[in-house]
Amino acid sequence: MVYTKRVDGRKIDELRPMEAKAGVVKNANGSASFKIGKTWAIAGVYGPREVVPRFMANPRHGILRCHYTMMPFSGSGERIKPGRSRRAQEISMVMEQSLAPVVDLSAFPNSVVDIFVELPQTDAGTRCAAISAACIALADAGIPMKDMISSVAVGQVDGMVVADLNYNEESYPAIVSDIPVAMMHNTKEITLLQMDGEISKADLIKALELAKVATEKVYQLQVKALKDKYAVDNNEDKNDRQ
Amino acid sequence: MSELLVQERNVVVPGEALAQGMDFLPGDNAYREQNQIYSKVLGLVSVSGRVIKITPLSGPYLPKTEDKIIARVMDITISGWRCDTATAYTAMLNVRDATTRFVKKEEDLSQILAIGDYAVVKIVNVTSQNLIDLTMKEPGLRKITGGRIISINSQKVPRVIGRQGSMITLIKDKTGCDITVGQNGLIWIKGTAEGESKAEKAIKRIEAKSHLEGLTEKMEKFLGEN
Numbered sequence A: 001m002v003y004t005k006r007v008d009g010r011k012i013d014e015l016r017p018m019e020a021k022a023g024v025v026k027n028a029n030g031s032a033s034f035k036i037g038k039t040w041a042i043a044g045v046y047g048p049r050e051v052v053p054r055f056m057a058n059p060r061h062g063i064l065r066c067h068y069t070m071m072p073f074s075g076s077g078e079r080i081k082p083g084r085s086r087r088a089q090e091i092s093m094v095m096e097q098s099l100a101p102v103v104d105l106s107a108f109p110n111s112v113v114d115i116f117v118e119l120p121q122t123d124a125g126t127r128c129a130a131i132s133a134a135c136i137a138l139a140d141a142g143i144p145m146k147d148m149i150s151s152v153a154v155g156q157v158d159g160m161v162v163a164d165l166n167y168n169e170e171s172y173p174a175i176v177s178d179i180p181v182a183m184m185h186n187t188k189e190i191t192l193l194q195m196d197g198e199i200s201k202a203d204l205i206k207a208l209e210l211a212k213v214a215t216e217k218v219y220q221l222q223v224k225a226l227k228d229k230y231a232v233d234n235n236e237d238k239n240d241r242q
Numbered sequence B: 001m002s003e004l005l006v007q008e009r010n011v012v013v014p015g016e017a018l019a020q021g022m023d024f025l026p027g028d029n030a031y032r033e034q035n036q037i038y039s040k041v042l043g044l045v046s047v048s049g050r051v052i053k054i055t056p057l058s059g060p061y062l063p064k065t066e067d068k069i070i071a072r073v074m075d076i077t078i079s080g081w082r083c084d085t086a087t088a089y090t091a092m093l094n095v096r097d098a099t100t101r102f103v104k105k106e107e108d109l110s111q112i113l114a115i116g117d118y119a120v121v122k123i124v125n126v127t128s129q130n131l132i133d134l135t136m137k138e139p140g141l142r143k144i145t146g147g148r149i150i151s152i153n154s155q156k157v158p159r160v161i162g163r164q165g166s167m168i169t170l171i172k173d174k175t176g177c178d179i180t181v182g183q184n185g186l187i188w189i190k191g192t193a194e195g196e197s198k199a200e201k202a203i204k205r206i207e208a209k210s211h212l213e214g215l216t217e218k219m220e221k222f223l224g225e226n
Helices: A087-097 A124-138 A202-230 A236-241 B152-163 B163-175 B193-207 B215-225
Strands: A020-021 A029-034 A039-050 A063-070 A111-121 A149-157 A160-163 A174-186 A188-191 B018-020 B030-033 B036-041 B043-048 B049-057 B068-078 B082-084 B088-094 B118-126 B132-135 B148-151 B176-181 B186-190
Touching: A020 A124, A020 A202, A039 A124, A063 A087, A063 A124, A087 A111, A087 A149, A111 A124, A124 A149, A124 A174, A124 A202, A124 B193, A149 A202, A160 A202, A160 B018, A174 A202, A188 B132, B018 B049, B018 B163, B068 B088, B068 B186, B088 B118, B118 B186, B148 B193, B152 B163, B152 B176, B152 B193, B163 B176, B163 B193, B163 B215, B186 B193, B193 B215
Parallel strands: A063 A111, B088 B132
Antiparallel strands: A020 A029, A029 A039, A039 A111, A149 A160, A149 A174, A174 A188, B018 B036, B030 B036, B043 B049, B068 B082, B068 B118, B082 B088, B118 B132, B148 B186, B176 B186
């Protein structure tokens, strides 16, 4: 079986339809919702606040802490047991490490910025969606950052290098690789690079070139979500009078 | 060749290029990387001469000396009170700085300020690790009694106060309330029940629309209608 056409009919560099919004959780200091295809992430940022437990506090700069959670009925298979799991812990850690290079908490020693990401619905690419949502939420919370981080998965399905794999492609019965990538916008520095499966060196280079283009598309959407929150509403006066 | 890449009052995101070339200087919340100046926060651009600074649209409060804030007493220690400042840092208010009268050695400090009480205080000292010292010994600084306390984002405080206090005077006049605005985003409103809820609504509205121009006129209309 040769993979010549993608299962959902997309072009090889085409991402699933995306949607993003900043400021969706009222009680958080900053928040965002990020949808890509059927995958949906909601991020809330709290802080800088006091560090609990105290031993984690760093007197030189503030720390970043991520909490990744898939909701019980978010997947397409078995019910997901809520709470921490090995997988959630690992993803929380890679999220922290991929966001930390841009976040500047030097003005907030002994404090913590908590990022909570909930996934109400998942269809592969959750850690990428979580990172993209978390970055919008951090900017919305007014945390100083030197750049934005955009994340998307690339990979190879039976010899075809594609962007943004969905679950059907990830589980395609052939040699498949899934490479989540997170990148800074200005310098294109990679802050997250993981892989499942197998890929040739030539294809990996091709996939990473594709990731540059794909993360740029995510970046455009992230910027739009943030700017839309503060767009001047031209109908405002009209609405006020009604 | 230097070139400005954004316009005054544009909304910019972190990492967005603001200017190219060495003729411009990065001000607050901006930084230079080689030939370009970038924004460090989500905010509004303001250019004054060669300096480009970003006014944040949201963000945490950074304690500064001489700031008047509203703090909540969270603990009583041997020589004073530990106060919550609505930031990641707690502040110390010493007995000496809390009252002018003589306090005896065994006196119960909760008679002056109890746990859970709010007070209008001023920051006298902030260290590099953001340890804060407070005072309550100046005119206008006191324990809060009655009324209600609301919380807004501290970056919106200048808009709530307005130029030379124009906005806050407007709300005070229209609602008949006493309003004390803390730089940390806590606001104490005291007046009639109706006045208080009207003032609260007005302040929440300013917070939501703080990025727009001509806000004082809009608020005058809003307060006139209701």
